[in-house]
Amino acid sequence: MDFLMFQLVQESKTPLYEQLYRAIKEAIINGTIEEGIKLPSKRKLADYLAVSQTTIEFAYSQLVAEGFISSEPRRGYFVQNLEELAIIEQDTSFITQEANNTPNFSVDFSPGKIDTDSFPFAIWRKYAKDIVNDEHKDLLQLGHPQGDYELRQQISSYLFQSRGVKSTPEQIILGSGTEQIMPLIIQLLGDKTVYGFENPGYPLTHHLFFKDSRMSVPIPVDNDGVIVAKLEQTSANVMYVTPSHQFPTGAVLAATRRSQLLAWAYQQDNRYIIEDDYDSEFRYTGKPIPSLQGIDQNERVIYLSTFSKSLMPALRIAYAVLPKSLILQYKKRFSYYSATVPRMDQHILANFMEEGYFAKHLNRMRKIYKRKLEIITKTIMEYEPTVTISGEQAGMHILLTIRTTKTETELVKLAEQSNIRIYGLLEYTSAELDEKMNPRLVLGFGGLKTEQVASSIHQLMHALEITKAP
Ligand SMILES: Cc1ncc(COP(=O)(O)O)c(C=O)c1O
Numbered sequence: 001m002d003f004l005m006f007q008l009v010q011e012s013k014t015p016l017y018e019q020l021y022r023a024i025k026e027a028i029i030n031g032t033i034e035e036g037i038k039l040p041s042k043r044k045l046a047d048y049l050a051v052s053q054t055t056i057e058f059a060y061s062q063l064v065a066e067g068f069i070s071s072e073p074r075r076g077y078f079v080q081n082l083e084e085l086a087i088i089e090q091d092t093s094f095i096t097q098e099a100n101n102t103p104n105f106s107v108d109f110s111p112g113k114i115d116t117d118s119f120p121f122a123i124w125r126k127y128a129k130d131i132v133n134d135e136h137k138d139l140l141q142l143g144h145p146q147g148d149y150e151l152r153q154q155i156s157s158y159l160f161q162s163r164g165v166k167s168t169p170e171q172i173i174l175g176s177g178t179e180q181i182m183p184l185i186i187q188l189l190g191d192k193t194v195y196g197f198e199n200p201g202y203p204l205t206h207h208l209f210f211k212d213s214r215m216s217v218p219i220p221v222d223n224d225g226v227i228v229a230k231l232e233q234t235s236a237n238v239m240y241v242t243p244s245h246q247f248p249t250g251a252v253l254a255a256t257r258r259s260q261l262l263a264w265a266y267q268q269d270n271r272y273i274i275e276d277d278y279d280s281e282f283r284y285t286g287k288p289i290p291s292l293q294g295i296d297q298n299e300r301v302i303y304l305s306t307f308s309k310s311l312m313p314a315l316r317i318a319y320a321v322l323p324k325s326l327i328l329q330y331k332k333r334f335s336y337y338s339a340t341v342p343r344m345d346q347h348i349l350a351n352f353m354e355e356g357y358f359a360k361h362l363n364r365m366r367k368i369y370k371r372k373l374e375i376i377t378k379t380i381m382e383y384e385p386t387v388t389i390s391g392e393q394a395g396m397h398i399l400l401t402i403r404t405t406k407t408e409t410e411l412v413k414l415a416e417q418s419n420i421r422i423y424g425l426l427e428y429t430s431a432e433l434d435e436k437m438n439p440r441l442v443l444g445f446g447g448l449k450t451e452q453v454a455s456s457i458h459q460l461m462h463a464l465e466i467t468k469a470p
Contacts, residue, residue, distance in 0.1 A: 008049060016051055017058035024059065028068050028079055039069060039077040105421040107456045111248060111397035113447025114312060115368055123357050127348040139343045147174025147319070147339045151346045154353040155319055163280060164294030165303055167321040173330065176316040176340040178276065178306050182208055184337070185274065185302060185320065188330055189238060193270075196236035198226050200428040202247045202276065205240050210430045218431040221246055223390065225253030228260040238272045239264070243292055244280035248428045248442040250391015250399050258292060265300040272323075274302045279309040279395040281362050284370045286393060299323035307349070309396060309446075310362060317341050317349060369396055372445045372453050379457040382468045387461070396446035399425070401438050402466070408439035411464050418463035420456075 006023045008016050027033045040048065042056040049056075060077055063069045069077045131139065146152065152169035159165035175181035186193070186208060197205040199218035209216035217234045220227050225246050231239055239261065243253035253261070265271040275292045283289070293303040306318035322330055339346075352358055373392055380389050380400070391399045402411065408424040415422045425440040448456055461467075 006049060008051060017055045017062075020049070020051075020055065021059040021062045024063060025066075025068055028063075028082065033079055035079050035081050037079045038075075039079070041076060105416075106419040107452075107459060108421040108447065109423065109441075109443045109445070109456075109460070110421065110447060111423065111442055111444030112308075112313060113444055114309065114396070115365065115372075115446055116312075117449065118365060118368055119312065120357060120361055124348065124352065127351045128344070130351070131344050131347050136347070139347060142338050143343045143346070145335050145337055145339055146172065147341060148343060148346045148350065151350040151353075152319075154350050156321075158353060158358065159291075159303075159305075159321065163277065164290040165321060166294060167303075171321050171324065171327045172319055173322065173327075174317060174319050174339055174341050174346065176318070177308070178278065178304060178318045179204055180340050181304060181318055181320050182274075184330075184334065185304075186214070188322075188326060188333070189272070193238050194234075194236045196231045196234060196239040197430075198241060198246060199430050200248055200425055201240075201430070202242065203428060206428075206430040209240070221249055221251060223249075223251050225251045225257055226261075228257050228264060231261075232264055237268065237270050238274060240274040240276065241292075242276045242278065244277055244283070244289055245391070245394040247276075247278065248391075248397065248399065248423075248425065249440075250393070250395065250397065252289060252393055258295070262292065262296055262300070265296075266298055272300055272302055272326075274304060277303065277305040280305070281310045282366055282369050282396060283394040284366070284373060284392070293321065299325060302326065310358075310365070311349075315345065315349070317345065368450065369446065372448060372450055373398070375450070375453040376443075376445055376457060379454045383461055383466055384469060386466050386469070397442055397444040400441045400443055402441065402464070403438050404464075404466070406439065406464075408441070411439055411441065414465065415460060415463045418459065420460055420463055422460060 006020060008019050010016070012019065024033070024039075033039075039045070039060070042053050042060065045056050046053040060069065060071070064071050064077070067080055068082075070080055071077055149169055151174065152172040155172055156167045156169045159167060173181065173184070175184065182204060193215070195209045195214060195216040196219045197209050197216060198221050200221060201218075208214070210218065217236050219231045219234070219236075219239070225243060226239075226241055241253065241261065243258065243261075245252060261273060265273050273292060273296075277291055280289075280291070291301075291303060293301040300323065302323065303321040304318070307315050308318065349358075376398065377389060377392060380387055386403050388401045389398050390401065391397070404411070406414075408426050412422055412424045423442040423444075425442060428442065445453060
């Protein structure tokens with residue numbers, strides 16, 4: 001066996017020891033190195049290949065660990081009998097790709113980020129500590145498939161007080177994110193359903209309704225939210241909407257459109273509205289707008305919300321309030337699904353809500369996000385009329401419209417060259433929008449530090465080659 005056949009590439013991203021380990025392993029598997037053969041000593045092979053002995057040591061240890069060779073004291077390393085070894089080929093090339101695919105931007109205007117400096121860690125820790133002990137050993141067992149009653153009770157009363165949502169805990173289902181609940185709702189509504197969904201809109205809906213080839217129609221959105229008149233011209237019988245703060249344009253669904261949408265739903269027995277109220281906790285101007293579910297008289301609204309904005313996206317707790325007819329079907333058909341939220345997290349959250357900390361946290365965060373938004377508005381004013389803001393009444397993202405000859409893609413690229421991540425509206429569209437529109441950018445501000453908001457906006461403007469108004 002000629003061990004010089006192993007060509008190790010010094011400049012490769014794969015470490016030398018891994019290249020050697022893979023080469024020897026392959027030679028053993030394809031029989032080039034036979035069972036019982038003694039491998040060269042570490043020193044000899046290191047000399048042959050002009051690498052360090054540590055490189056050989058690492059490669060041999062990995063082969064020993066996987067059972068390809070054995071180490072016999074004072075005798076050396078011997079190739080093992082392969083038949084006794086279950087060989088599982090593992091492709092690890094994607095691991096490096098994954099690591100390389102997450103560039104670190106100096107500023108990220110992602111609409112999915114929250115303020116992490118203001119999280120009440122001490123209180124959360126106290127509830128976590130109280131729960132992880134043998135007084136609560138029942139929490140080690142599976143709980144109710146819809147989620148534990150205590151948390152559903154808290155959610156039900158919170159929703160009534162803050163959003164006018166009418167529900168009983170029995171109507172609520174918990175899931176580990178809107179992403180997990182939506183497919184369940186789709187399953188519940190059955191194959192014959194035709195979905196209307198907002199365009200531009202929440203990417204999840206584009207995937208679930210459009211790319212997954214369900215019968216669906218994108219419905220355009222303007223400054224007053226989704227254009228219900230367009231929905232009326234389609235065969236859709238279930239409409240997904242974000243009425244409190246349209247994602248991603250930030251438009252609030254106008255009062256007339258709300259009534260029009262409910263009236264549309266009442267026209268046929270099988271019509272429903274899926275109301276995604278994902279960031280309604282944060283409303284900064286004007287009167288609070290009640291949920292559609294709260295004004296619905298005929299049980300046609302499936303209400304959906306999440307703790308991803310109000311607490312943290314990593315908690316993975318979202319919920320739906322199903323109309324009575326659907327919850328009965330749900331209980332019949334889906335009770336075999338266990339709840340997807342860990343019970344300990346459910347209980348920490350239930351206690352956090354029960355003792356008033358959730359309401360307190362929301363009040364605090366509302367002030368923090370409002371302050372960030374004020375800074376953004378003031379800073380952007382310096383760049384008007386080239387740049388204008390919309391969608392600033394609620395939530396943690398706004399829309400910037402840029403008067404420029406550049407395209408949206410060019411703007412996103414320019415920002416990227418300055419290490420800034422900004423999101424073009426086109427990333428959220430599923431069917432063509434009006435070509436003549438000025439480029440629009442979705443700017444999430446939740447994750448920016450208050451003291452860095454103004455400078456981040458100036459950096460972005462500089463990157464986009466936009467100068468201040470004279
Ligand atoms: C429109 C919309 N709905 C829901 C969510 C939350 O999803 P999840 O509960 O899966 O975190 C988001 C988060 O960005 C959103 O933009």
